[in-house]
Amino acid sequence: MTAAVPSVLSERALLLDVGYRPLSIVSVRRAVLLLVSEKADVLHEGEHSVRSERIRINAPSVIRLRYQVAAPYRRRAPLHRKAVFARDGSLCQYCGRPADCIDHVYPRSKGGEHEWENVVACCRSCNAAKGDTLPENSRFKLKSSPYAPEPIAIAAALRRGTPTEWDTYIINKLPLSA
Numbered sequence: 001m002t003a004a005v006p007s008v009l010s011e012r013a014l015l016l017d018v019g020y021r022p023l024s025i026v027s028v029r030r031a032v033l034l035l036v037s038e039k040a041d042v043l044h045e046g047e048h049s050v051r052s053e054r055i056r057i058n059a060p061s062v063i064r065l066r067y068q069v070a071a072p073y074r075r076r077a078p079l080h081r082k083a084v085f086a087r088d089g090s091l092c093q094y095c096g097r098p099a100d101c102i103d104h105v106y107p108r109s110k111g112g113e114h115e116w117e118n119v120v121a122c123c124r125s126c127n128a129a130k131g132d133t134l135p136e137n138s139r140f141k142l143k144s145s146p147y148a149p150e151p152i153a154i155a156a157a158l159r160r161g162t163p164t165e166w167d168t169y170i171i172n173k174l175p176l177s178a
Contacts, residue, residue, distance in 0.1 A: 011046065012159065014166050016064040022152045022169050023069070025159070031060045040065050044165040061163050077151040079116055086157035087149050088121035094130070094140045097123045105146065107132045116148035 013031035015023045026034075032050050034040035035057060046059040077083060084102050092099045099121035106112030109132055120142065122130075130140050156162045156170055 011048070011059060013046075013060045014062045014156075014163075014169060015040075016043070016062065016169055018065055018068050020064065020169060022150075023065075024152070025155055028059045031063050032057055034063060034065070035060065039067070044163070046163070062165055062169065075151065076116065076148050077154040079114065079119065082158060083149075083154045084119055085121050086154060087116075087147075088144075090121060091143075092123040092126055093120040093143050093146070094122055094126040096143060099123055101127050103127050103130065105135055105142065107134070110134060117146050120146050 011028045012025050013028055015026045015031070015034075017023050028046070028050065031040070035042060036055075040063040042058075042060045042062075043064055044060070044062040046061040048059045050057050050059050081102055085099060088099065090099055091097070093103075101122060101124055102119055103122040103126070104112045104114065105118050105120060108114065112118050126140060130138055135142075150170075153170055156166060
């Protein structure tokens with residue numbers, strides 16, 4: 001029994017606006033439709049090609065729209081464990097060892113919110129030792145300040161095998177693919 005070969009059309013492409021800013025990650029099928037309808041140009045091609053009865057197109061990896069579109073509302077990236085680990089490189093933000101849990105810098109019991117700017121990846125020993133203390137009363141210092149990453153950076157980081165040509169366009173590139 002042979003394993004099913006994934007379709008080229010199920011691959012992903014990075015969609016940029018006219019100003020080379022990332023809009024979204026789309027399927028290769030959607031990218032090819034934008035190319036065929038002459039609404040986008042190819043900036044980087046993938047390894048495979050898409051064929052039909054009459055045409056053959058190299059599967060795009062990065063495409064850019066030819067016309068200006070209204071930028072979508074920039075919502076915040078959803079906050080969840082995998083996203084925090086991707087942002088922090090799966091390293092404890094107190095000691096630098098591999099992280100296996102998340103910590104609220106300002107504890108929720110003391111009024112801290114569950115938001116990007118208050119949540120970091122950390123190891124169990126630092127989390128247990130820090131406990132319910134406020135940062136100013138604790139011996140633990142953050143290696144880097146927590147921040148809210150761009151949603152497109154989280155989407156790219158959580159997707160394994162992101163093409164290297166995407167790095168040029170994703171400004172808030174995260175250190176590690178989860």
